[in-house]
Amino acid sequence: MKILCIGDIVGTPGCEMIYSQLKYLIKENDIDFVIANGENAATGNGITKEKAEKLLDSGVNVITLGNHAFSKPDSAILMNSGFPMVRPINLPEGTPGKGYIIKECNGKRIGIINALGRVFLNPIDSPFDAVKKCVNEISDKTDIIIVDFHAEATSEKAALAWYLDGKITALFGTHTHVQTADERLLPSGSAFISDIGMVGPYNSVLGMSKDVSISRFVTLMNKRYAIAEGNCILCGIIIETEGKLPKSISRIKIC
Numbered sequence: 001m002k003i004l005c006i007g008d009i010v011g012t013p014g015c016e017m018i019y020s021q022l023k024y025l026i027k028e029n030d031i032d033f034v035i036a037n038g039e040n041a042a043t044g045n046g047i048t049k050e051k052a053e054k055l056l057d058s059g060v061n062v063i064t065l066g067n068h069a070f071s072k073p074d075s076a077i078l079m080n081s082g083f084p085m086v087r088p089i090n091l092p093e094g095t096p097g098k099g100y101i102i103k104e105c106n107g108k109r110i111g112i113i114n115a116l117g118r119v120f121l122n123p124i125d126s127p128f129d130a131v132k133k134c135v136n137e138i139s140d141k142t143d144i145i146i147v148d149f150h151a152e153a154t155s156e157k158a159a160l161a162w163y164l165d166g167k168i169t170a171l172f173g174t175h176t177h178v179q180t181a182d183e184r185l186l187p188s189g190s191a192f193i194s195d196i197g198m199v200g201p202y203n204s205v206l207g208m209s210k211d212v213s214i215s216r217f218v219t220l221m222n223k224r225y226a227i228a229e230g231n232c233i234l235c236g237i238i239i240e241t242e243g244k245l246p247k248s249i250s251r252i253k254i255c
């Protein structure tokens, strides 16, 4: 089983790259299942119904979210009507949607969990407690478990991966939009990478206009962010599994 995980898709340029490239990428790499982080797919963050549906039509099987999960109202409506989308599991009780989903692929049951970090982000329940509880609950009902840990700090991401080592197939980080080069298999077998990167304009600051970003840092005035233009970069990982544990984790980065 080969699972492709794609980092934060940024705005219309990022979505357009997925619409045009994903089917080739799936074919070229014999991909069976695709997980993509869609929390920045809409202009101004969040995700719209139209973009979510087009991402699925392009080959994405499950969309994960993050701190911008509800920046657009569509995500709540979609999740409440059974759309394959997950929001962070450690959000307060009563938040629309679910923090995990189980999907079947080639006779295997794949559990996908989304969680949000607490370092340099808004206060929230412990991702360690929430994810561990979920893993314990779904272990018997799944063959593979993948965690998208949407967090800022590499330390928090590494700690959660070590905490779950051997109990999950893989944990990958999202949110920073910058791919890290620390992919590895941990001693008890789980795959880990701090951040898989983004799908968005290459000549940018995390997908946003570099001029606006520079101006915000130089002047400290909150000029409105704008999505950058130009060619995109597509970042992600491919996890190859053998039973519950992975055989390999490899990075992809396409310009």
Ligand SMILES: [Fe+2]
Binding pocket: 008, 039, 040, 066, 175, 176, 177
């Ligand atoms: Fe993001």
Ligand SMILES: [Fe+2]
Binding pocket: 039, 066, 067, 068, 150, 174, 175
């Ligand atoms: Fe984020």
